[in-house]
Amino acid sequence: MKSHSILLSAAFSTLMAIGCGAPAAEVEEPAQLEAAEASASDDGMAGEGEAAAAMSAGEGEGEAAAADATALGPQISATGEVRFNFKPTGRVKKIFLAGNFNGWNPSNDAYLLSDEDGDGIYSISIELEPGVYQYKFVIDGRWTKDPNSPAAHPDGFGGQNGKFEVK
Structure with a gap:
């Protein structure tokens, strides 16, 4: 079930990137999304x-x-x-x-x-x-x-x- 939600999230992210003008390179794959979420606490904020x-x-x-x-x-x-x-x-x-x-x-x-x-x-x-x-x-x-x-x-x-x- 989690893999389906990640794939849906990636598809939605692609559509959002196209819709808001973000460069296609900013659209992350599901594995990158999980890695980004795991390292969100180390972001220089x-x-x-x-x-x-x-x-x-x-x-x-x-x-x-x-x-x-x-x-x-x-x-x-x-x-x-x-x-x-x-x-x-x-x-x-x-x-x-x-x-x-x-x-x-x-x-x-x-x-x-x-x-x-x-x-x-x-x-x-x-x-x-x-x-x-x-x-x-x-x-x-x-x-x-x-x-x-x-x-x-x-x-x-x-x-x-x-x-x-x-x-």
């Missing part, structure tokens, strides 16, 4: 807990958080600028931001996070129109959900995407 914040960070204390350049997760300004801050637990070479706002491109240099001040927090700011967005960080080629995202949504591969709204 700082913390495991989901943020308890509301999905929309454009209200009340979300505005105050937007002024904090070191607050982790997406910080949304009233003008639609979103600053993503991420602190990996280990050494990394490159961290990219991929989401439905850039076609889920895992290696677009325009979405490469940087740690300009050497404090271990990698950041990028982008302008977004009002809407609901999903995203992940791609850390040295490994797709990783932001543990500080205000909400989550299934990614079609057995994991979760970060989710937020720009109002």
Whole structure:
């Protein structure tokens, strides 16, 4: 029974990858899915807990958080600028931001996070129109959900995407 669900999961993942524009190379075989699930705890994320914040960070204390350049997760300004801050637990070479706002491109240099001040927090700011967005960080080629995202949504591969709204 488990092998049937894995095959169905792989078929669904293929359809999701085609539907969301993810490159076909990102579609994993059932054995890779099981291996990825087994190693999910070693993904360079700082913390495991989901943020308890509301999905929309454009209200009340979300505005105050937007002024904090070191607050982790997406910080949304009233003008639609979103600053993503991420602190990996280990050494990394490159961290990219991929989401439905850039076609889920895992290696677009325009979405490469940087740690300009050497404090271990990698950041990028982008302008977004009002809407609901999903995203992940791609850390040295490994797709990783932001543990500080205000909400989550299934990614079609057995994991979760970060989710937020720009109002």
